[in-house]
Amino acid sequence: MPSEKTLGAVFAGAFAVALAAGAGSAAAQSSGGWGAYGADLANTRFSALHQIDTTNVKNLKVAWMLSLGSLEAQESTPILVGDTLYVTTSSGPRYVFAVDAKTGAVRWRYAPEVPADVAATTCCGLDNRGVAYANGKVLVARLDAHLVALDAKTGKELWKTAVSDYKSGIAITSPPTVVKNLVITGYAGGEYGVRGAISAYNQETGQLVWQTYTIPGAPNDPGADTWKGDSYKHGGGAAWYVGSYDPQLNLVYYGSSNPSPWGASERGPDKSEYGRETNLYTASTLALDADTGRIVWHFQTTPYDAWDYDGVNENILADLDLHGQKTPALLKADRNGFFYVLNRRNGTLISAAPFVYVNWAKGIDPETGRPIENPEKRPRLDVWAKDICPNLFGGKNWEPMSYSPQTGLVYIPSFNLCMDLIGRKQVYKAGIMYLASEWNLAKPGPGGHMSELVAWDPVQQKKVWGIKEELPFMGGTLATAGGLVFYGNIQGWFKAVDAKTGDELWKFNVGTGISQGAMTYELDGKQYVAVVAGRLKTPPSFLADIGERVFAASPEGGMLVVFTLPGA
Amino acid sequence: MRRTLLSLALGVVVCSGSGLPCFVSHAAAQGEGPAGLATATPDPERVAEGRSLFNQNCSHCHSPNAASPDPPRDLRRLRLRYGEHMRDVFWYTVTHGRAEKGMPNWSGVLDDKTLWTIYSFLESVQTKP
Numbered sequence: 091m092p093s094e095k096t097l098g099a100v101f102a103g104a105f106a107v108a109l110a111a112g113a114g115s116a117a118a119q120s121s122g123g124w125g126a127y128g129a130d131l132a133n134t135r136f137s138a139l140h141q142i143d144t145t146n147v148k149n150l151k152v153a154w155m156l157s158l159g160s161l162e163a164q165e166s167t168p169i170l171v172g173d174t175l176y177v178t179t180s181s182g183p184r185y186v187f188a189v190d191a192k193t194g195a196v197r198w199r200y201a202p203e204v205p206a207d208v209a210a211t212t213c214c215g216l217d218n219r220g221v222a223y224a225n226g227k228v229l230v231a232r233l234d235a236h237l238v239a240l241d242a243k244t245g246k247e248l249w250k251t252a253v254s255d256y257k258s259g260i261a262i263t264s265p266p267t268v269v270k271n272l273v274i275t276g277y278a279g280g281e282y283g284v285r286g287a288i289s290a291y292n293q294e295t296g297q298l299v300w301q302t303y304t305i306p307g308a309p310n311d312p313g314a315d316t317w318k319g320d321s322y323k324h325g326g327g328a329a330w331y332v333g334s335y336d337p338q339l340n341l342v343y344y345g346s347s348n349p350s351p352w353g354a355s356e357r358g359p360d361k362s363e364y365g366r367e368t369n370l371y372t373a374s375t376l377a378l379d380a381d382t383g384r385i386v387w388h389f390q391t392t393p394y395d396a397w398d399y400d401g402v403n404e405n406i407l408a409d410l411d412l413h414g415q416k417t418p419a420l421l422k423a424d425r426n427g428f429f430y431v432l433n434r435r436n437g438t439l440i441s442a443a444p445f446v447y448v449n450w451a452k453g454i455d456p457e458t459g460r461p462i463e464n465p466e467k468r469p470r471l472d473v474w475a476k477d478i479c480p481n482l483f484g485g486k487n488w489e490p491m492s493y494s495p496q497t498g499l500v501y502i503p504s505f506n507l508c509m510d511l512i513g514r515k516q517v518y519k520a521g522i523m524y525l526a527s528e529w530n531l532a533k534p535g536p537g538g539h540m541s542e543l544v545a546w547d548p549v550q551q552k553k554v555w556g557i558k559e560e561l562p563f564m565g566g567t568l569a570t571a572g573g574l575v576f577y578g579n580i581q582g583w584f585k586a587v588d589a590k591t592g593d594e595l596w597k598f599n600v601g602t603g604i605s606q607g608a609m610t611y612e613l614d615g616k617q618y619v620a621v622v623a624g625r626l627k628t629p630p631s632f633l634a635d636i637g638e639r640v641f642a643a644s645p646e647g648g649m650l651v652v653f654t655l656p657g658a
Numbered sequence: 659m660r661r662t663l664l665s666l667a668l669g670v671v672v673c674s675g676s677g678l679p680c681f682v683s684h685a686a687a688q689g690e691g692p693a694g695l696a697t698a699t700p701d702p703e704r705v706a707e708g709r710s711l712f713n714q715n716c717s718h719c720h721s722p723n724a725a726s727p728d729p730p731r732d733l734r735r736l737r738l739r740y741g742e743h744m745r746d747v748f749w750y751t752v753t754h755g756r757a758e759k760g761m762p763n764w765s766g767v768l769d770d771k772t773l774w775t776i777y778s779f780l781e782s783v784q785t786k787p
Contacts, residue, residue: 207757514714519767528713637727
């Protein structure tokens with residue numbers, strides 16, 4: 091099976107990636123199109139477009155709007171192919187729309203028959219983050235763990251593949267990654283004790299080409315000895331967010347989720363001195379050979395996690411100038427509060443520093459890459475750990491960051507929340523949440539604000555400026571060559587700020603909370619900025635009174651709002 | 659009794675006006691749970707135990723301490739919403755689930771005693787009309 095081979099290869103230390111063609115590895119820099127969720131497969135969310143800039147952004151006006159027809163959390167980033175914008179809605183998705191990118195006129199809509207009971211096996215809102223595109227096909231992943239190819243011209247279903255059985259707690263919420271003739275996807279389920287995997291399918295047929303599990307499945311599997319007993323059997327490590335791809339290294343990068351259950355006593359010694367019981371490969375960044383799925387390297391950000399610090403956040407591929415050398419880097423603002431710069435060829439740690447207030451660890455050991463834990467902040471079986479920062483939403487969650495090669499800064503939508511957490515015992519049952527914990531997440535961090543847009547210098551590993559937001563769940567960011575950063579907040583304000591200084595230059599209220607990052611595109615010499623809005627529902631529900639404030643901040647909704655400059 | 663329960667399981671009996679399934683007092687009829695569990699006198703220890711059990715099993719969707727900001731998931735409104743049927747709605751829902759709303763069927767996952775202990779906690783946090 092691919093999983094055993096894969097794990098074996100890594101544990102034998104076979105870093106056999108072809109490094110020969112090493113010079114000038116490719117961190118894609120967007121040219122002005124927006125063909126993938128993160129603008130490009132490097133997930134930069136940077137656009138080279140600059141018609142809209144710091145001098146004229148104040149004139150931005152709504153060009154058109156589209157009602158998405160569903161009210162659950164809207165987390166989609168549209169993509170542009172030709173003059174068609176493809177956007178998904180929440181709840182299944184309920185719809186995939188193909189719309190004329192100039193007018194918003196709907197060209198087709200796809201309304202999949204998704205079983206209603208997926209609601210019971212989707213942990214954190216009935217979301218969908220968008221589609222991928224390749225060779226005339228729109229690729230859609232669904233909450234019932236199916237992957238579908240649609241004819242991009244008509245919306246007709248070309249093939250449909252079951253990635254897994256959703257009833258065990260598996261859902262797909264993020265768009266797949268298209269690489270050569272493959273379409274690659276992970277899935278969610280770290281809250282249900284699933285066995286995480288990343289799978290590649292043939293774009294033409296939907297047939298499985300390779301599948302790589304993120305955790306062991308049997309006692310003799312390599313890595314099984316990093317788990318207490320046979321606890322890996324329900325060990326999570328779900329790769330539920332988006333992948334990145336470096337075509338020169340031919341490596342696909344994914345993050346893996348928390349180990350299951352959250353309460354750690356089941357999985358190891360229940361203390362900071364966990365020895366080898368690190369629970370591989372949960373809470374990690376994984377680099378996979380795109381052709382075979384073999385794990386070429388891994389970097390575990392939170393060994394033996396007890397805080398639900400998933401390692402899934404997107405990996406931005408960027409070439410950084412480090413000590414006068416252009417270095418192929420991978421940038422990740424981890425849930426655990428540390429910003430990691432890795433060498434994306436081999437997974438070597440270049441640097442790590444906290445980008446939000448962190449107290450569960452004192453730092454990252456530069457030799458081992460391991461967090462230097464504060465033992466008081468590790469929750470244990472029936473022992474509360476109090477005021478742990480960040481809380482389990484993390485220093486950053488899925489709301490995407492962007493990287494501008496123009497300023498050299500990463501724009502991170504961050505959380506400033508802390509928590510109390512305790513481990514409990516729980517018996518695993520398929521399809522039932524497997525958390526083994528109690529918690530209080532409603533604890534604002536120092537300063538009292540609950541979100542902050544942090545402009546971060548990844549070379550110096552320091553904050554350059556920040557914009558504090560009152561409430562948590564601020565939206566993802568878009569950086570443009572017009573010297574701008576766009577982002578939204580949960581009150582529904584969509585804002586443009588100066589990428590160098592953070593000065594606010596423009597804002598517009600779209601009427602419902604914004605979580606996803608905006609995208610931008612150009613058609614017939616005119617630049618447009620598009621953002622999906624629709625306030626989150628489920629994650630704020632973990633927050634009691636703070637959740638009440640989030641709910642009061644804006645109504646539920648579902649809108650795609652597109653802006654442009656009048657007369658441009 | 660049998661016939662009524664069968665009807666309930668199929669969800670076909672609707673009480674006039676309420677739009678809800680017409681419940682019988684299932685728990686009372688079956689003699690489940692310790693005596694007095696639905697009385698107005700809460701046992702603080704039982705409520706505390708129920709709170710912890712609720713927070714372990716239910717809070718990911720319904721918020722810790724049942725304080726959900728989302729009205730449909732706010733279990734402090736059970737009494738307001740279901741009045742004298744609250745207890746029966748609770749029992750029917752936890753033992754059948756509402757999968758399309760995200761609610762699993764807890765039969766075979768949590769035992770009856772655990773479910774009724776959670777109910778005692780929920781009774782203690784009901785919003786006053």
